[in-house]
Amino acid sequence: MTSKSLNRGLNIVKEAFDLRRLEREYLGKLDWEVQENANMYRSFGSFIDFLLDKSIKRTEVISQILPPGPVEMHFKGDIHIHKLPYSLWIPYCIGWSYAKILLKGLNTPAVISKPAKSFQEAFSQLVNFFFLAAQEWTGAQAVSALDLFQAPFVKSSKLKRAQLKDILRMMFFELNYPSRMGFQSPFTNITLMMDLNRSLLEEAAIVGGKVKGLLGDYLDEALLLDEVLFEIYTEGDDRGQPFTFPILTMIVSKNFDWNGRRWGELTELIFRNLSERGSAYILNGYVTNFESLYAMCCRLTIDVSKLKETLPIELQTLKGFYQTEDFGKRLRCRGIWALPDATGSIGVVTINLPRLSVLSKGEWNVFEELLSEKVSAAREVLLRWRERYEKSLKEGFMPITLQYLGTLSNHFNTVGVVGLPEAAANFMREPKLWAEGSFKSMLEAAAIMKRMIRCIRERVEEFEEMDGFLYNIEEVPAESTAYRLARMDYSLFKEDVKRGDVFIPSHNGVPFYSNNIVPYYADVSIPDRVRIEGDVQQEFTGGVMMHLFLAERPDPKALKNLVYRIATNSKVVYFSITPTISVCRSCGWNAIGVYDRCPKCGSEAVDVWSRIVGYYKPIRMWNIGRLADFRTRKTYTI
Template sequence: MARKSSLDFTALVNEYIRQDGWKAKANSNSNYSLSGLISHTSASVLGKYALYNLYSDEARLAHDRGFIHIHDLAHSLVGYCAGWSLQKLLMDGFGGVPGQVETKPAHHFSTAVQHVVYYINVMYQEWAGAQAFSSFDTLLAPFVHFDHLTYRQVYQEIQKLVHSLNLPSRWGFEMPFSNLTFDWVISPDLAEQNIVLGGKPRKEKYKEFQKEADMINRAFLEIVFKGDKNGRPFTFPIPTYNITKEFFKTNGENQELLFKVTAKYGLPYFQNYLGSNLDPGSIRAMCCRLNMNTNELIRQPGNLWAKGDSTGSVGVVTINLNRLAYLTKKAHLGGAEVVASSPSEVSKAEKEFFKLLSKYLKIAKDSLEIKRKVVEKNMADGLMPYSKHYLGTV
């Protein structure tokens, strides 16, 4: 049964027009614009809808009172972020939604890069947050080889990719939040696999194309190091680099360039496999610093060409630890707050803190389970048509 809520629509529009209040400025990736106004007003409506129609009273009150924060309430009907199978895109091409334009699998590097842009831009409209591809350099390296591309030609195509992913292409005048993982050295789990070109596997193996992967890495790093025409740094795609034993045995010039970019912008994420007992073939660094251990997934995602990808997160809920700690540090005596100082008072405060923490952790967990069911239903009903085609189920 729906619960009643109310919104002052005049105040809502004025809040954005006047840039008054934190909600009007909450997204650093969105600029002041008509599209931003439409996003702000619709997001407020959808957020209220979610709190009063999807989540429990307990979760709504915990959110409203600041004990927890349910992120991206406006996107409570869909998932949070997702990492996709680039191999599946290369095998199938882009499409699969009735009534929409479809493309054949890429035969050339320029087409493959364009398909990546299409995919990220479209998927970002069906999810709250980041969209990611892994092994970008490994999987696209064969296209560079068979197109007989020079470095300048590779540079030009990667430049198109970077610029395209930094344009405000989503509602809210927002650029798509995107992540790309670069293996740097051909990934061990892909090295012996047959390459995919034109939608079909070929006899060549990915391990044969390290030189071309180096060209892709160099081009990307040089572009992000320079920034746009005004020297402004590119926000996306956020790169993740895998650090393995082989990393330090490879192209020294590329290494130097990578660390120059890191020193200048602090830009990349690094997935460290040294001394971590992590297997590069079983870990995927996905969206928003999310790591997925593919050995722990109950259902193997994708298929022969998508092992370990097509994973992500349903939602994010933050516990307000500061508030819980503040409240439980105080001893309430006769209505007045007195700072707990004796060992016994500290012990009681700690017990009370963990009691409160357990309570709100359960509320957060339950809210995510509610959202999972909502997203599963909406996926099945076709509210996320491209995700339904490429993913199938949540």
């Protein structure tokens, strides 16, 4: 090593560990990444997380572990490698087999807990399981059919409604405490099944680690639990603020009780909640086989029907709880619960589509060549990640995952996209498409978006054959990615943007990219938005999301009719109803809409809550790019 290169290396190390500078940046919020994630709170733990991020997330450091070519692309803004630096060691998101947790109890390296026998114990074990596993995954954790699996405990514990509500409220508070790395709340998701999956009702109910009849034997208790859950989601915390976690997914299908004939008050509670809080994401069972489509987090959905072809033989022939029927039949009947263990995504590498569109200048052959190069780079990272995560599992970095999952064979390699509508506009050379374009032009853009996603899908299907691993494509939430990449592209194409030749959306000079199909800054009617979104969503294999942002509280009956029409008359797979909520921190007053001052007590300490990407947080906690996105959103009145 020459003295020149040695000095350069020492300067890099000195810059990376300039603690006084990093401390000033954190305390003064001089770096936008101090608040890149709205799930972060100012604290010593968050500061340590910031130090780690700034010390490791550097080209010369990351290249020691990940392939140098893709790493260079990341720091240039061609792609985005998610969840650095933690993703160097641990994977992204996981859907746990709740049946397995109930069978095993909570076994940790420190203490061993037998399988839960009471309702309170069952929820306590689940909450603590989430806390423990959050140390081993960078993103979301999920359990499905929470209502059905908990219902037997409601009956065996002989709980009254008030007692049930107290225990469930305790769970909500505990899951929202910032207890994971970086002083964040664990990112948790639950799915409620009600009585929609008939085959699931024939599965074993588990109490105390033993089978106690069938889940369908406890349907009344499950529906009671659903009622109480929706009550709590609607009420919020003691100040009237919405609970951020656990994120809730519900399913609408042909068996959904739209008129309350089976569910009674529950149906009314669901749509009251959607009109006041918008707590639940809606998975559309009319256009998907929801029994084999599992909601992983705020938008990632996993089609477990693909897993049958890749499951190792030993997993398909396990004895005991999971070997009571033909594997293929069980897979079709109940999706994720047919699997010996759960699935998810090992990680995501996102392609900066708008940049490729600008560079291709509307030439598809050029675009396809650039896209192929970036998708291949994503593959390199995903394969290296998988190799390292298998090592982390083997070397004891993930003791909970090793025991309750055991393998990453059922996890997908995920390629993400961001800025899809901006990519289409720039490819068409129509920078004003989403502001002034005709609906016909927007349909042309939809066709281009579909072609882009189809191109990626064809490539990753080739990778599946070559690598022997599952791949999928996700429209990523891009909480910080959308700003980071737009900011870099604005710097790269600044003169073109000023001339109006290149389109990068912005507000007050702050650029951002969209994380959806029809951008939320586009003044498009609900029917037109639904039509385009549904058409393009069908091309994805990982996850998408359509939000409908509301300006005021709708009539619950009118909202129910809208949800029904979307579910039955469109191809939209996954969507949310998102009212904007204002909450006074002084007196607790809250209402739908944006308020700067509390009309009750006059205080200006009013928080405006909305979904930043997939979860509710006050906009004062959002990063600068997402705030720009919020200021440009078009809202609807129903």
